[in-house]
Each structure stands twice: as structure tokens, then as C-alpha cells.
Amino acid sequence: KENLCLYGHPNEAWEVALPAEEVPSELPEPALGINFARDGMNKKDWLSLVAVHSDCWLLSVAFYFGARLNRNERYVVLAYVFAQLELQLFFF
Numbered sequence: 001k002e003n004l005c006l007y008g009h010p011n012e013a014w015e016v017a018l019p020a021e022e023v024p025s026e027l028p029e030p031a032l033g034i035n036f037a038r039d040g041m042n043k044k045d046w047l048s049l050v051a052v053h054s055d056c057w058l059l060s061v062a063f064y065f066g067a068r069l070n071r072n073e074r075y076v077v078l079a080y081v082f083a084q085l086e087l088q089l090f091f092f
Helices: 043-067 071-091
Strands: 005-008 014-017
Touching: 005 043, 043 071
Parallel strands: none
Antiparallel strands: 005 014
């Protein structure tokens, strides 16, 4: 099977596709290989793994763009991100 990546788009849609030849320098690279473990795992565990990959990528994007902010702006953005993560953990 091909080495697939999970991509997040600005319109909040997700796409599973082959890795790009070159990732634009303004974005962190997505995690590779979300499909490698798929055949050896049950569906729920695999979807949890995909969710971890997507959360990690979103956090890397937030920290990447947060580096350009001042201290107060970083605090506001990261407080929002961590509040969202706590909300997600509440439902699991």
C-alpha cells in the first residue's frame, strides 16, 4: 500500500492522499504512514491513531504560527488550543 498522509485544509476538511513532493515551507509536514497499521488494528484503534496524528499536526501548526506572535497573543491562542484539547479529552 502507498504511504498515505492526512492533510487538514483551511475549510476544516480533511484529506487522505499521497505525500506531496514538497511541502510548502510555511507549513509543518504532515505525519506519514497513517495507513501502515490499518490492516493489523481494529477500526476503533486505527481511528484513534489517525486522531492522534491529526492532533499532533494541528498542534505543530499552532506552535509554528505562534512563534510569530508576541507573548500575550501566544497565550490567547494556546489557551484556546488547550481548552479545545481538554474538551476533546472530556468526551473520551
